[in-house]
Amino acid sequence: MSTSENEDHAExxxxxxxxxxxxxxxxxxxxxxxxxxxxxxxxxxxxxxxxNKVTHLLNVLGxxxxxxLLGARPQDVPLVxxxxxxxxxxxxxxxxxxxxxxxxxxxxxxxxxxxxxVYLLFYPKNEKLFLVCFSFAxxxxxxxxxxxxxxxxxxSVDKIVSVLIHLLPGLVFFTIRWWNPETLEAMRPEGASARxxxxxxxxxxxxxxxxxxxxLVVYTLWQVLYFLIVNVLRRQRFLRDPxxxxxxxxxxxxxxxxxxxxxxxSSLLGDQNRLLMFILLQGMFTVATMAxxxxxxxxxxxxxxxxxxxxxxSVWNGAGFLLEVMPRQVILKEKKKSEMQTVPxxxxxx
Numbered sequence: 001m002s003t004s005e006n007e008d009h010a011e012x013x014x015x016x017x018x019x020x021x022x023x024x025x026x027x028x029x030x031x032x033x034x035x036x037x038x039x040x041x042x043x044x045x046x047x048x049x050x051x052n053k054v055t056h057l058l059n060v061l062g063x064x065x066x067x068x069l070l071g072a073r074p075q076d077v078p079l080v081x082x083x084x085x086x087x088x089x090x091x092x093x094x095x096x097x098x099x100x101x102x103x104x105x106x107x108x109x110x111x112x113x114x115x116x117x118v119y120l121l122f123y124p125k126n127e128k129l130f131l132v133c134f135s136f137a138x139x140x141x142x143x144x145x146x147x148x149x150x151x152x153x154x155x156s157v158d159k160i161v162s163v164l165i166h167l168l169p170g171l172v173f174f175t176i177r178w179w180n181p182e183t184l185e186a187m188r189p190e191g192a193s194a195r196x197x198x199x200x201x202x203x204x205x206x207x208x209x210x211x212x213x214x215x216l217v218v219y220t221l222w223q224v225l226y227f228l229i230v231n232v233l234r235r236q237r238f239l240r241d242p243x244x245x246x247x248x249x250x251x252x253x254x255x256x257x258x259x260x261x262x263x264x265x266s267s268l269l270g271d272q273n274r275l276l277m278f279i280l281l282q283g284m285f286t287v288a289t290m291a292x293x294x295x296x297x298x299x300x301x302x303x304x305x306x307x308x309x310x311x312x313x314s315v316w317n318g319a320g321f322l323l324e325v326m327p328r329q330v331i332l333k334e335k336k337k338s339e340m341q342t343v344p345x346x347x348x349x350x
Contacts, residue, residue: 052155059154070171074179078120081172085117088161095158103246106229108286109144109165111222112136116169131210131297132218134177137169138296138306139215139289145310147285152311152318159321163314174307178300211293219286223279231275248278 069076089110096102104110116137119129144150145166153159176183230238230246238244265281296303 055157056155059157059160063154070175074175075181077175078124078172081168082117082120084164084168085113088164089113092158092161100241100244103230103234103244106226107247108219108222108226109141112141113165113169115218116172120172128210128214130173130176131207132215133169134173134297135211135215135290135293136219137173138303139293140219140286141166142170142306142310143285143289143292146313149317150314151321152314153321154318159318167310167314170310171307174303177297178303207294207297211297212290215290216287219290223283227279248275 066080069080089105093102093105096104112133116133119126119133123129145163150163150166151159152163178184230248238246238249265277296306
């Protein structure tokens with residue numbers, strides 16, 4: 001063997017133990033984190049009632065504080081949204097990673113929220129980007145809040161975050177459009193007795209382009225990326241582990257169990273093409289909701305009614321969860337506890 005070959009062999013030998021050591025370290029870290037997560041989950045379950053009360057208290061106070069801020073200083077609402085996003089979305093990823101739900105964070109709502117964050121932090125004066133963000137916030141995200149029955153339940157952090165991910169962006173861009181003092185000053189120049197159109201925007205075709213066509217292109221880009229990641233790059237991962245959840249898996253599971261309209265519609269192209277049909281249905285939903293953002297953008301009255309509709313829908317769904325779903329969950333949980341306590345007693349007697 002030549003000297004160069006010996007050197008190459010030595011380099012490979014050095015790399016292999018290092019790679020193996022790194023893999024062992026990662027596996028060990030995952031094991032430790034998993035054990036700690038289980039311990040935390042068990043402790044949280046032991047004090048579930050107290051934790052729910054504290055969560056309810058803090059969320060009610062937070063909601064009241066946000067309502068005050070919305071009326072007193074609407075120009076600060078975007079800052080509150082940015083703070084919410086950078087704190088709670090990473091925490092949600094950690095929690096979802098443990099539950100094997102982390103692929104939910106590839107959904108369109110998180111993709112859109114990331115664009116909102118970039119706009120608010122780095123390009124707050126970019127009018128075209130504002131229109132794209134407005135279309136996403138008051139289009140697919142806002143209607144998803146209603147269609148997918150997001151529930152405002154103050155005792156559940158997960159449900160609160162789910163609601164705010166869809167509700168807050170619309171409120172942010174509503175305040176920028178109609179209530180922000182800087183925007184109002186630009187909309188009503190000195191000497192004008194009434195409001196004029198949105199600054200620099202008087203051409204309806206310009207509005208349609210940046211509120212509908214361009215956002216649709218950006219949405220299509222997300223759909224292609226999502227399909228490549230979930231159905232091509234990570235396909236084997238999903239085949240190996242059925243517990244790993246995606247939006248399509250969850251919706252299909254619920255729709256099949258309920259045998260509802262969505263399950264029947266997704267079978268129009270045959271069972272083997274349900275995913276394709278799901279993508280088409282989602283695309284149709286996006287097109288319809290984006291088209292509605294044009295009249296919402298132009299009318300203050302319509303925009304205000306829409307904000308009230310979104311909040312009312314989430315509160316109504318929350319009431320349904322508290323009065324109908326939660327009692328059933330409590331009964332099932334108590335039944336499982338009693339069964340677990342009965343088994344050891346029977347074993348002791350035998």
